[in-house]
Amino acid sequence: MALPDFEPHFPDRPPCWSELLFCGVIGVTLLPNMIATLSSLPMVVVAFVLTTVALASDGVEDWFHRIGMAGRFLLIAGVFMGVQLVAELAPAGRPFLNDAATGVLLATLLYFIAFLARERTVSGWTATQEPAE
Template structure:
């Protein structure tokens, strides 16, 4: 699988670029408050997100999830996101991981997302519109 296959067959949107930028700014404001940062958990977050954004997203399972997510409509997506966030929050609350582990993993994942969006912009050569086409491509 070539690197270009990791990206949608369309240019990125301003919403995608802005979301990645907001994520980076959020992490940059969070990191100075978290001591110590764990390099190993930073790598775990980066590698996990990279795998999820690339090969997993482009697999048949990733395509199925993407089609399902687009097919449930805006209200369904909102409910799915809320359920995901509540599940994640409940898991963190129940397991109580050290904050440095959590912050480092999140920082690594956001770094992977930012790099993904930067490469997406460079490979496509442009940024177009605020939303993706309705056909889900």
């Protein structure tokens, strides 16, 4: 049963196993290394707060659905290539990128944990458009 106060801020479906696996892999493998090399805690906090505000807004999920699977792929690929480009062209910016990415990943994991706690169940391997009961 979903908590009604948080309805607009989460998808209208339970999380799927692939999302759970993805968050688990990030939380166990990637985040510990990123946290170990932090250089600016304020940057982590700013990225965390901005990501939390964005994830809690009503328009983010709608926008993701509007851009479709190809748009999401292009977005992820563009961010990945942009980060790589900045890291190669401006090595001094690597600590900034690490700190910002750490804040984003921490906020995303917090959001997913709240989503999982809200639904208290996990669906199949892929997300469906069917509403949760």
